[in-house]
Amino acid sequence: MSTSTPDVDALCFDVFGTVVDWRSGVIRDGKRLGQRLDLEVDWAAFADAWREEYRPALDRVRRGEEPWRNLDSLHRESLDELLDRFEIDGLSEAEITQFSRVWHRLDPWPDSVPGLRRLKPKYVIAPLSNGHVRLLTNMAKRAGIPWDLILSAELSGHYKPDKETYLTAVDLLDLDPEAVMMVAAHEHDLEASRSVGLRTAYVHRPFEWGPEAADSAERPDTSDYDLVVESFVELAERLDAPPIA
């Protein structure tokens, strides 16, 4: 790990797990639905199972086995499968559609917005997520996430960790790759970013998979990334972004 401040102009953020707590959001909306329909469901297990469907669905698109589809479409398909698996029925079509879009309605980790507000005067800040542009726009409007612009895998037609996703973002930022830092809680995202020349910051999010998983959540080797931090506020400190007066 470098001890000097990386000289970058723009920061791109992974979103699900890095900026927002997807697991609590899915559990929250699942419980509401369960109460209304008098369902007995382990919504934490449901949330984890839904998220685990995510990577294989993306990978089918990445391998070209399926044409490009946005996350709403992939989430809806996996939700239909999970409703079967968890033996949940009695939901109307409108309720299923509404629930499938809970990924637009996730809350940021407590440090995310304070850290981003501090970073924004000094850096261009953008999401760079596999979520599509409209999903990320709705999420930011609802949660008050102060992005300068919305970047997304959708703009390249390739899902992360395909290199096209990162390089399209770099191109739209009109920068060289080394002037862009990818911020993520997931090593595969940072490894792919680094392989095409971006700077990297790992943010430790031990609660991504819930409180029971937190103790076993491992920090990476600090020498692998330009920065390894515990929060977006620490990221702002390490990147010399002064506190908001």
Add this chain to the structure above:
Amino acid sequence: MSTSTPDVDALCFDVFGTVVDWRSGVIRDGKRLGQRLDLEVDWAAFADAWREEYRPALDRVRRGEEPWRNLDSLHRESLDELLDRFEIDGLSEAEITQFSRVWHRLDPWPDSVPGLRRLKPKYVIAPLSNGHVRLLTNMAKRAGIPWDLILSAELSGHYKPDKETYLTAVDLLDLDPEAVMMVAAHEHDLEASRSVGLRTAYVHRPFEWGPEAADSAERPDTSDYDLVVESFVELAERLDAPPIA
């Protein structure tokens, strides 16, 4: 002109002339440069001439006579030509580059930001400009323009009024064309929008070409567009966006 409120989800705004006053910005930076270098130049005439080079340069790209290039590149090329024509020399390479990017540093019309702040809680708001993503991002950061996301001709690889520009924006907003309203001070932009199904709002900007041209600036026939307004604040009123408390 319809008297009911158009039922739209998102508003896309032309930028140069509609959101920002390009002419005053170019004159301002031109005068500063002129004072520093002791130049005698009619900067208003210079600004108008620079803007007039814009459409032919875009049209060469639109007709496929030149490959896609962003506005920085087109503005730089026309600036070099104008420096010759106005017999301006003695500028360093860095000064020319800096001046060519004055289009990133334009100020909004006085009603633009107040109107957008009022529209934002009710509608998704985005620029849809021939300016590239980074130019629009820099402009918004500097001027505090509260866009939800940055849309641009660059995302389609086609300049307005090519239909691809509008349809790519509609697609990224995940909406049908009739749920999107294009807002512009220029009829050719609105005509092209309408021809692919968008709703349209004309904003009258009589000072776009300066105070002397203001008296002769004609309003269009109000029956041609869904709305014809004098300011973004009137646009917010007509679209039932309540004042900010």
